[in-house]
Amino acid sequence: MANEEKKDELLDHEADGIQEFDNNLPKWWLYGFYLTIVFAIAYMMYYHVSQDGQVSKAEYEQEIAEASLLTANAPKSSSKRLTILTDKASLEAGKVIFEGTNNLCYTCHKEDMGGLVGPNLTDEYWIHGCSIEEITQSITTGFPEKGMLPYGSNNTLTDEQLLQVASYVISKKGSNPPDAKPIEPDREIICPPSQKTTASK
Numbered sequence: 550m551a552n553e554e555k556k557d558e559l560l561d562h563e564a565d566g567i568q569e570f571d572n573n574l575p576k577w578w579l580y581g582f583y584l585t586i587v588f589a590i591a592y593m594m595y596y597h598v599s600q601d602g603q604v605s606k607a608e609y610e611q612e613i614a615e616a617s618l619l620t621a622n623a624p625k626s627s628s629k630r631l632t633i634l635t636d637k638a639s640l641e642a643g644k645v646i647f648e649g650t651n652n653l654c655y656t657c658h659k660e661d662m663g664g665l666v667g668p669n670l671t672d673e674y675w676i677h678g679c680s681i682e683e684i685t686q687s688i689t690t691g692f693p694e695k696g697m698l699p700y701g702s703n704n705t706l707t708d709e710q711l712l713q714v715a716s717y718v719i720s721k722k723g724s725n726p727p728d729a730k731p732i733e734p735d736r737e738i739i740c741p742p743s744q745k746t747t748a749s750k
């Protein structure tokens with residue numbers, strides 16, 4: 550038993566008066582040490598070789614992606630493509646909504662959409678965009694801080710009514726009403742008349 554014999558045998562060097570024994574490492578220490586090796590290998594396999602686990606960067610990117618999905622799903626930008634209604638009956642229904650007391654659009658945008666409290670909706674200058682998706686979005690959310698409640702008056706419209714009134718707004722593009730409100734500087738989105746999407750009248 551060479552080991553036994555060597556127990557507590559002093560090594561023949563010293564530093565600042567400190568000497569040391571040449572004993573074996575205690576078992577508990579050794580097993581702890583082996584455990585760290587096993588853990589390190591498992592860790593490397595899981596995160597770097599098989600890549601089943603997500604390293605911090607991937608985890609971060611995933612969370613950002615999830616967060617932006619959340620905001621994308623919020624009312625702001627619906628990816629749903631909408632079709633502008635152009636038939637007479639739909640535009641007539643849209644006009645009734647626009648000029649009706651249920652949603653009060655006319656009170657702020659004026660019956661001819663030349664603008665009053667709200668902006669002119671007939672020319673090529675827009676604040677929030679002039680596509681059918683953007684217009685339905687503007688109507689759905691409203692701009693409460695500017696005075697426009699969701700759906701004008703907080704009275705919800707069905708999807709069909711929403712499309713009707715938005716299509717009616719689009720049908721008035723380029724209609725050039727008299728005494729239209731001048732262009733405010735924040736109306737920065739330009740929708741040229743060439744993009745005119747009016748209905749067959």
Ligand code: HEC
Nearest residue numbers: 652653654657667675676677678687692695696697700701
């Ligand atoms: C109480 C006044 C008010 C009512 C009622 C109202 N609006 Fe508005 N509307 C505004 C104001 C003010 C803005 C400008 C918001 C801004 O500056 O961001 C606006 C903006 C808009 C826009 C975006 C214009 C752009 O340039 O991007 C559309 C479209 C719109 N309104 C349509 C409607 C429709 C349709 C209704 C009825 C369902 C309606 N509004 C009811 C005041 C009103």
